[in-house]
Amino acid sequence: MVLSAALAATLVTGHRSEQVGQATNSFVGRQFAALGFRLKAVHVEGASPMATADILKATGVYKDQPMVGMDLEALRQAVAQVGWVKDVRVVRLLPDTLVIAVTERRQLAVWQRGGRSVVIDELGQPIPEADPGRFPRLPLIVGEGANEFAAQILPEIAARPRLRDRLEALVRVDNRRWDLRMKDGSLVQLPAVDEASALIQLEKLDQRSRILELGFERIDLRDPTVVAVRPRGGAEPGHLTANGA
Numbered sequence: 001m002v003l004s005a006a007l008a009a010t011l012v013t014g015h016r017s018e019q020v021g022q023a024t025n026s027f028v029g030r031q032f033a034a035l036g037f038r039l040k041a042v043h044v045e046g047a048s049p050m051a052t053a054d055i056l057k058a059t060g061v062y063k064d065q066p067m068v069g070m071d072l073e074a075l076r077q078a079v080a081q082v083g084w085v086k087d088v089r090v091v092r093l094l095p096d097t098l099v100i101a102v103t104e105r106r107q108l109a110v111w112q113r114g115g116r117s118v119v120i121d122e123l124g125q126p127i128p129e130a131d132p133g134r135f136p137r138l139p140l141i142v143g144e145g146a147n148e149f150a151a152q153i154l155p156e157i158a159a160r161p162r163l164r165d166r167l168e169a170l171v172r173v174d175n176r177r178w179d180l181r182m183k184d185g186s187l188v189q190l191p192a193v194d195e196a197s198a199l200i201q202l203e204k205l206d207q208r209s210r211i212l213e214l215g216f217e218r219i220d221l222r223d224p225t226v227v228a229v230r231p232r233g234g235a236e237p238g239h240l241t242a243n244g245a
Helices: 002-013 022-034 049-059 074-081 145-160 194-208
Strands: 041-045 085-093 096-103 107-115 118-122 140-142 167-173 177-182 187-189 218-222 226-230 238-241
Touching: 002 140, 041 049, 049 074, 049 096, 074 085, 074 096, 096 107, 107 145, 140 145, 145 177, 145 194
Parallel strands: 041 096, 107 140, 140 167, 187 218
Antiparallel strands: 085 096, 107 118, 167 177, 177 187, 218 226, 226 238
């Protein structure tokens, strides 16, 4: 009867330490473990394989650990400290299973500054456990403050596959605006405001002349009324007005 009452309380709250003392908690846990209430499986839901390894390590649980004595809130807090994790819920399924359901932080870009690279999420916050070398498909952003503004410009880049596929890195200049460094060494200078309009100008220029494919030294889009293009080989830059004349 004592064991049944303890089990009922555990199922309702999940917090044994709030009902009984530590010694009683340990005793009851051992008694139920003897009846088969021991940890056999941990299911991590909503996490990538890389994140799952760090989540399991953070829990500190082990095979055959008494199920009834587990502090679910302590487990939840431990998992919440893992950099991959945005939100987490821990559920005990008696007699022998623990479910950890997480919402993983979305990896947005690799941020490089001061000779170091980190993976950042959609809020620009680093994910310490994420190895940048394992995310070669993420866009590369460079410079102080680049993490704070990446979420604004990256969707604009992603919407333009011809530009996206040729892009090497987005470089934050004086924490005011972006330079786009292309894989072939070309440079696109964007304005400090209304980057979307500047990218539309670039897209129209590419549709007319396929300039992204042919290559250039620099395209200056900082003045919204004039597009300045410097060809390769040191030739004098050409100028186009905003309406393409």
